Amino acid sequence: MKGAILSFAHIHAFSYIECLKRIPEVEVSAIADEDEDRGKSIASRFNTRYYRDYQDLLKSEDIDFVVVCSENAKHKDMVIASAQAGKHILCEKPISTDIKSAKEMIETTNRYGVQFQIAFPVRFSPIVRRVKNMIDNGEFGKIFAFNCTNHGKMPGGWFVDKSLAGGGAIMDHTVHVMDILRWYLGCEAEYVYAEGDTLLHNIPSDDVGLVSVTFENGIFATIDTSWSRPKSFPIWGDVNIYMTAEKGAVEIEVFNQNLSLYNDKTMSVSWLGWGSNMDFLMVKSFISSIKENKPVEVTGYDGLKAMEVALAAYRSIELQEPVKLPLEE
Amino acid sequence: MLRVGIIGAGGMGKIHADCWSKIKEAKIQVICDIEKDKAESLAKIYNTDTATSSSDVIKRSDIDIVDICTPTPFHADDIILALKSGKHTICEKPIARTLESAKEVIRVAKEVDVKFMTAHVLRFFPEFSTAKNLIDSGAIGIPRMARMKRGGPYPVGKWNDWYSKVEMSGGCLVDTGVHDFDFLRWIFGDAERVYASALTWKNILHKDYGLATIRFKSRAMAQVEITWAHPPKTPMKVGFELIGTEGMLTYDNYSSTPLRIMKEGETFNTFSMESPITEDPYLGEIEHFVSCIKENKEPLITPEDAYRALEIALACIESARTNRPVNVGGEI
Known part of the structure; x- marks a missing residue:
């Protein structure tokens, strides 16, 4: 099975290509990157073909799947073109930067019959899965609430450019945890209230966010x-989920x-x-979904519903009141 | 010699009595509790008179200080009576159960010439006071954000199960959260608005839990988790993260415990974690109050501080009830 990486704008692309190389039946044979210096050096390092324009790469018939790691706002065009070219797609989170394009991506990948998975690796953590199993077994009884964090260092670059990232810290860091909560509860968010601001860094986007979510079943989370x-x-940061x-x-x-390394x-x-x-674990699951033609474990719809909460958070900050879901397009 | 009357011989009354007994220039004159045997068993230890009515204590002419350790809804009336009777008064937090009664306390406190302090003891806990001093010295740059957590099992087995009655205790966000709200104001100044979700109004017997988001006038923001929902007999959990423009201070009582004692017969779940320290925060608080009386100083916690902490707490449960953000900082 042959794959390609579309863009190394998101640093996770490096991890995904390394992980793919560890799967014996998979070969990463091409990459595309607008940044020619970066693209060529990565292509030579991983011994792949290089394309400046991803559209050219998508013409290659030997490519079965692509991993999309461009800036958030560019996911949509890449995913739709890849689907039209018949490639299976693993797309970095968040799915996109608005509801309309996310719906279009889901619809197009469905129409062309390709696999479309959103990169939410935390779903595959054995720690997170252990608790999912305990919840499903009813070991905790009724769940009341979650207090969660997805902290990071300030990433800089395009992450703080709203036109490319669709937001700042709230866009970047709502979705991983939101995906886990939806998965744990089998239930959607109903209300979102948020406080967000630029308080720590001299950047154009938000760098702090406290997103409060009330689910349809009354369970609440921050x-x-x-x-x-x-x-x-x-x-780099954390993903912490405290459940009561x-x-x-x-x-x-x-x-x-x-391990703690004290480095002189x-x-x-x-x-x-x-x-x-x-x-x-995530790319392995994606590959086996392709191979066995079975549903991906994290769908485009999951990506849409997680992103919707981040978008609702921004709207709530504007309105200074809770926002009811689902959002209009 | 400062002569002290303690009202309320429950958990806090016991702790305060122990502290007063260690103060050279003070003497506990009388211990009062509506449950006579509680007052008597504590009075026996410190060799004091007993009483079952707070007004009997407050009216006594041989009392200089009234220390109020009763359940929350009884605070304001006794504070007001004590202040009007010319007694220096220290009262457990929160200052009152309602803003109206807290306002009345402030009004009276301004009129009288005695000292009054609400016992927001967190300011005397070394992990919190050290953090405050570090922040004041610029250790994290400008403080901008905080995460606080505090809680443990439900406080069961108390008088009349009063913690479980929201109209009395206000639930965990009021009773326990008020500690962190006062601390956050100490760091960030006055709050602007509050949003919170909580179990408080859901009538789940002996479970309460709340998550609050607080926005300050300085634009700083804080997230506070208060729990009374951990399983019985598990240890209290306390932690914070204070984030500034140039760094972060963190504290977690589980990971910074310097002493773990595992005795035979105990399991991972029952071994004890201890953090011995020579400076008892409760004693430090009482000593501070005594020094304010002796040196005629303003106590560290002003009536307005206690009011503002209560205001945030009540805004939290109002927000949790209505699913709306609630503005705070109105005129006192």
Whole structure:
């Protein structure tokens, strides 16, 4: 099976290509990147063909699937063109930057009969899955609430450019946790209230966000989406989910399987993960969905519903009141 | 010698009595509780008189200080009576159950020439006061954001199960959250608006939990998690993250505990975590109040501070009831 990476604008592309290389029956044979210097050097490093224009790459008949890692606002065109070219698609999150384009992406991939998965690797974490199984077994009784964080360092670059990212920290960091909560509860968000602002960095986008979600079944949650980890923080960020239920409480700290490295050469401390590689588990699942022609584990619709909460958060900040879902297009 | 009357011989009354007994220039004169045996068993330890009516204590001429450790809805009336009777008064948090009665306390406190302080003891906990000092010294740049968590099992087995009556305790966001709201104001100044979700109004017996988002006038924001929903007999959990333009301060009582004692017969779930420290925050609080009386100083926690913390707490449960953001900071 042959695949291609469309754009290395999102740094996760490097992890995905490494993970794909570990799957014996998969070959990454081409990449496309608008940035010619970056693209050529990556192509030579991973020994693939290079295309400046992804449209040219999509003409290659030997390519079975693509991984889309462009800036958020460019997902839509790449996904639709890839579907039209008959390629299966793994698309970086968030699915896009507005409801209308997300719906169009879902519809087009359906029409052309290609697999379309959104890259929510946290779904594949054995820690997160362990709790999913316990919830499904009813071990906690009735669930009451979630207190969640997806923190990061300020990423800079196109992430702070609203025209490319569709927002700032709230757009970047609402969706991973939101996807897990929807998956855990089998239920959609009904109300979103948010506070967001630019408080920590001198950037044009929001860098802090507190997104409050009330689900249709009354369960409530807060997601802290802030790029609030200082530059000196020993790891990139976190995904933490603290659940309170009738029969107990659960604290999930997804990126807590670390070693601490005290490094005199850099005079810094870093936390280096030894836990399961979720990216690998995710791409493996995507490949097996293609091979066995079975539904992907995280659908375009999941991507749409998670992004909708981020969009609702921005609207709530504008209105200073809770916003009811679903949003209009 | 400062002569003290303690009203309320429950959990907080016991802690305060222990502190007063350690203050050289103070003497506990009388301990009062509507449950006579509670007053008597505590009075026996400190060799004091007993009473079952707070007004009997407050009216006594041989009392200089009234220390109010009763359930929340009884605070305001006793504070007002004590202040009007010319007694220095220290009262457990929150200052009152309603803003109206808190306003009345403030009005009276302004008229009298005695000291009054609401016991927001968090300001005397070294992990919190050290954080405040570090922030004041610029350790994290300009403070902009905070995450606070506090809680544990439901406070069961108390008088009349009063914690479970929202009209009395206000639930976890009022009773416990008020600690963090006062601390956040200490760091960020006055709040602007509040949004919260909570179990408080859902009538789940002996479970309460709340998540609050607070926006400050300085634009800073904070997220506060308060729980009374952990399983019985699990340890209290406290933590914070304070984030500024140039750094972050974090605290977590589980991970910073310096002492873990595992005795035979105990399991992972029952071994004890301790954090011994020579400076008892409750004693520090009482000592501060005594020094304010002796040196005629303004107490660290003003009546307005206590009012504003209560205002945020009540705004939280109002927001949780209505699913609307609630503005705070109105005139007192």
